[in-house]
Amino acid sequence: MPMAKDFLLNVEGLTVSFDGFKAVNDFSFYVDEGEIRVLIGPNGAGKTTVLDLICGKTKATSGSIRFRRDELTKMSEHEIVNAGVGRKFQNPSIYEDLTVFENLEISFPRGHSVFGALTFKRDAEVVDAVQQTAEMIFLADSLDKTAGLLSHGQKQWLEIGMLLIQDPDLLMLDEPVAGMSVSERKKTAELLTRIADGRSVLVVEHDMQFVADIADRVTVMHQGKMLSEGSMEKVQNDPKVIEVYLGH
Ligand SMILES: Nc1ncnc2c1ncn2[C@@H]1O[C@H](COP(=O)(O)OP(=O)(O)OP(=O)(O)O)[C@@H](O)[C@H]1O
Ligand SMILES: [Mg+2]
Structure with a gap:
């Protein structure tokens, strides 16, 4: 099907096999500028692996991941970050011994500073x-x-703030509300909605109330493949989705 418009992220025919097992199998999806897309599906469907492939942590067996003009499957993790893709893992990797300020400060892009991280000056821009x-x-x-x-x-x-301060154009989050209280979930939904003003957000999540609160569109994965896609209402009422995921 020819695409009339250009998306921010174009994933086509993405496949990765681990010892012959295709965790992601000919998977295609497209994310718009400014969109919040949520990837859902049963355990083992391949959702985290898709994020791993996009951020370069895992190398694709075949297929293409185009982010604007860049072909991410050919780039290193570091180059992908520099191209504007930020990724939050399930367990937060913050520096527990540093203050909140310092955690954000060390995440601020250094630009062309000739000083190393330790001698970095707290200028007004950073503050x-x-x-x-x-x-x-x-x-x-x-x-x-x-x-x-x-x-x-x-x-x-x-x-999330440590990623935001790097001003990515695509922010990916894996189960961001797991373990959160109801009020924290509400605030996180509010946060992601604000974050998506001017950038795209790709979220993997199992909490359907949270998904309903944030998603512009939902993509459902099953056994490495696309099962269904569309609005929350559409996928919620899709018999295939109810059978393999939401019915449980
Ligand atoms: N590095 C790896 N080597 C071998 N198998 C892997 C590897 N990474 C993932 N898998 C397998 O690929 C499948 C998809 O895993 P993935 O973690 O992407 O699922 P998921 O949709 O994120 O599930 P969950 O909702 O439980 O987090 C699983 O069967 C998993 O065991
Ligand atoms: Mg996962």
Whole structure:
């Protein structure tokens, strides 16, 4: 089917096999600029593997991942980050011994500074970026707090902030609300909706209330393949989706 328009992310025929097992099998999907897309499906469907492939952690066996003009399957993880793709893993990788401020500060892109990380000067630009980001992630009052003392939900937000401060055009998050309280889930939905103003967000999540709150469109995976795609209402009422996933 010829595409009339250009998407931010074009994934086509993506396949990866681990010892002959195709965890992702001829999978195609397209993400628009400014869209929140949620990838759902049963355990083992291949959702995390798709994120691993996009961020370059896992190399595709075949297929294409085009992000604007860049073919990500040919790039290193580092090059993919520089191309504007940020990825949050399931377990937050924050620096527990540093403060919230310092965690955000060290994530700020260094640009062409000739100084190493340790001698980096706190100039106004960095402080501004840290404060703006802290406000976004509900941690403006906790800048001096040691990150290890934050709640589970606040640690998740901090890691989102550490990605946000790098200003990615595509932000990918794997089960961001797992282990969060109901009120933290609501705030995270609000946060992702704000984040998507000016960038695209790709989320893997099992919490259907949260998915309904944030998704522009939903893509359902099953056994490495696309099972269904469309609005939350559409996929929720798709008998195939009910059979393999939502009916349980
Ligand atoms: N590096 C690997 N080597 C071998 N098999 C793998 C590897 N990574 C993933 N798999 C397998 O690929 C399949 C898809 O795994 P994946 O983690 O992508 O599923 P998922 O949809 O994220 O599931 P969940 O909802 O449980 O997180 C699983 O059967 C898994 O065991
Ligand atoms: Mg997973």
